[in-house]
Amino acid sequence: xxGLRSTGAELAAAESFSFTTADGxxxxxxxxxxxxxxxVLLVHGHGISSEMFALPExxxxxxxxxxxxxxxxxxxxxxxxxxxxxxxxxxxxxDDVALYDLPAAVDRIRERxxxxxxxxxxxxxxxxxxxxxxxxxxxPGLAGVVAQGVFLTPKVTTSARMRxxxxxxxxxxxxxxxxxxxxKVGLWSKRTxxxxxxxxxxxxPDPTCRxxxxxxxxxxxLFEHDQLHARTHDRLSELxxxxxxxxxxxxRQMELAHAVVRWNVDDERYHALxxxxxxxxxxxxxxxxxxxxxxxxxxxxSNKLCYDVLSAxxxxxxxxxxxxxxxxxxxTFIGRGAALDVFGHIVDxxxxxxxxxxxxxxxx
Ligand SMILES: [Zn+2]
Numbered sequence: 001x002x003g004l005r006s007t008g009a010e011l012a013a014a015e016s017f018s019f020t021t022a023d024g025x026x027x028x029x030x031x032x033x034x035x036x037x038x039x040v041l042l043v044h045g046h047g048i049s050s051e052m053f054a055l056p057e058x059x060x061x062x063x064x065x066x067x068x069x070x071x072x073x074x075x076x077x078x079x080x081x082x083x084x085x086x087x088x089x090x091x092x093x094x095d096d097v098a099l100y101d102l103p104a105a106v107d108r109i110r111e112r113x114x115x116x117x118x119x120x121x122x123x124x125x126x127x128x129x130x131x132x133x134x135x136x137x138x139x140p141g142l143a144g145v146v147a148q149g150v151f152l153t154p155k156v157t158t159s160a161r162m163r164x165x166x167x168x169x170x171x172x173x174x175x176x177x178x179x180x181x182x183x184k185v186g187l188w189s190k191r192t193x194x195x196x197x198x199x200x201x202x203x204x205p206d207p208t209c210r211x212x213x214x215x216x217x218x219x220x221x222l223f224e225h226d227q228l229h230a231r232t233h234d235r236l237s238e239l240x241x242x243x244x245x246x247x248x249x250x251x252r253q254m255e256l257a258h259a260v261v262r263w264n265v266d267d268e269r270y271h272a273l274x275x276x277x278x279x280x281x282x283x284x285x286x287x288x289x290x291x292x293x294x295x296x297x298x299x300x301x302s303n304k305l306c307y308d309v310l311s312a313x314x315x316x317x318x319x320x321x322x323x324x325x326x327x328x329x330x331x332t333f334i335g336r337g338a339a340l341d342v343f344g345h346i347v348d349x350x351x352x353x354x355x356x357x358x359x360x361x362x363x364x
Contacts, residue, residue, distance in 0.1 A: 013074075019108050021078075021100040025085050028076040029108060033066035038117040038143070038354055039109055040065055041073045043102070045124030045149075045330065047212075047243045049082040050074035052123070052333050057231040059339035061121070061346070068347045070119075073109050077101040079125065081241020087177060091246030093263040094125060094254075095270050098132035106139055117143035117357065119350055123333060124149050124298070125247070131260045135280040136273045144287040144353040146346055149329050150299040151290055152278050153306040154254045157220055157297070177242035208237040220297035224328040227335035239334075258305075281310060287318040289349040291342070293327030320349070 013030035020026050030050065042053045042061070053061050053074055062072040077097050078085045085092075109118060120142055122130040127147035133139045135152075204210050204225065213221055225233075232239070250263040260277035264270035274280040288310075290303040307321035322345045324332055332342045 015112075017108075019104060021104045023096070023100050025078050025089060025096075025100065026083070027078065027101060027105065028080075028083065029105060030074045031071060031112075032062045032074070033071040034069060035071070036116070037069050037071040038119065038350070039071045039073055039113045040119045040121055040350070041075060041105060041109060043075055043077065043120060043122035043126030043130060044080065045126055046079055046247065047081060047240050048330075049080040049239075049241070050076050051082070051239060052330070055229075055232055055334055057229045058334070058336050061333060061338070061343050064339050064343040064347060065350075068351065070347075070350060071113075073105075075101070075105045077105070077126070077129075079244070079247070081239075086244060087242050091244065093247055093250040094129050094132065094260075095250070095263045095273055097125070097129035098136065099138070099270055099273055102129055102133045103138045106142075117354060119143050119145065119353075121146040121346060122148065124329070125251075127151050128154065128254065128260050131277045132262065132273050135260075135277040135283050137283050138272060140285060142286045143357060144289070144349065146289045146291055146349060147303065147306075148291045148332055149293075149296055150302040151288070151306045152260055152281060153258055153302055153309055154251075154260065155258055155300050155302040155305060156255050157300065177244050206233075206236075209233060212236050212240050221295075222298055222329050223331040223334065224293070224295060224326065227327060227331035227337065229336035232334055232336070278309065278313075281314045281317060284314075284317045287349075287353050288320070289346070290319065290321045291324070291332065291345065292322075293324045293329060293332050295326065295328045298329040 013032050014035075015031040016028065018026050018028050032054070042050065044050050044052050053072070062074070065072050076083050078089065078092055078101055079097065080086060106118065120130060120139070122145070127150055130139075130145060130147060131152050134142075134145070204213070209225075213223060213225060253263065254261055257276070262270055262273045262275050265275065290307050292299070292301070292303040296302075304321060304323070307319055310317055310319045324342050324345070327335065327341065332338060335342070
């Protein structure tokens with residue numbers, strides 16, 4: 001796999017290929033699971049890569065989907081810690097992921113799968129981008145979507161809000177990224193004090209773990225420490241990459257609006273995206289499962305709020321909500337017990353929608 005940062009384990013994909021978005025960024029897709037099966041596009045979050053769905057040390061979501069008869073398509077979008085764009089490409093916001101990356105990935109997958117159903121499962125920033133794309137009408141005809149942690153109504157704690165602001169102000173400085181690997185920062189670099197502040201919270205002796213677990217100083221835990229496999233815990237610095245600061249002002253704007261909003265308001269190129277995704281929620285044309293851990297500190301009860309708002313305002317959109325007890329945010333995918341506690345909910349949703357769709361296709 002040329003162009004990818006080498007990590008401990010390479011994914012045993014049936015097919016892996018690069019493709020280029022309309023604005024010239026090279027992304028990657030990997031396919032795993034049975035041939036000629038319904039397809040599921042997996043969209044990772046910020047600061048990490050598609051590897052979050054394929055950890056070899058646990059029974060991961062691609063294993064569970066394959067056993068249930070689904071083919072997984074793992075996307076590395078421009079914010080993937082395994083693609084060079086994340087660190088050396090030009091700055092981007094969630095708008096770029098929504099306008100360019102997700103539609104291009106769906107096009108490439110459809111070229112391969114033809115008329116077979118295509119689902120999307122998206123985590124965190126990936127789910128915010130999915131919300132923008134879908135309400136812009138850029139991903140029509142999906143069979144169903146699962147949004148983990150957040151979807152149309154982002155909501156964070158007051159302390160996280162303050163820290164995001166701080167993060168945004170770092171942009172005026174010469175820093176463009178936050179490193180995730182504490183060892184790379186160095187003991188006495190100019191940035192040592194900043195990183196010491198970012199990794200201050202938490203009890204774990206591993207500073208990389210403290211920093212990543214607490215969202216690079218955002219004050220909210222990204223995962224429940226005890227849900228991780230020891231092997232996953234010991235290679236967090238390998239799984240995560242640098243965090244580009246260019247995304248933070250957009251996230252802050254969404255948080256203030258409690259809605260997924262477009263960042264590039266005056267730029268013609270982005271006019272396909274809605275100014276406010278919630279106002280165009282009626283363009284969502286497939287069933288939606290909103291998933292979250294009961295201890296999600298990153299986005300709190302954003303998805304419960306989303307469920308309530310969509311149910312009240314958009315009765316035409318089929319939406320359901322599932323909360324996973326004792327889970328936080330990222331551990332819903334990388335937790336050692338996620339196959340038992342989380343992935344069954346995803347498979348049940350895909351199975352139910354697939355069974356219904358095939359019945360209605362037969363009756364048509
Ligand atoms: Zn730890």
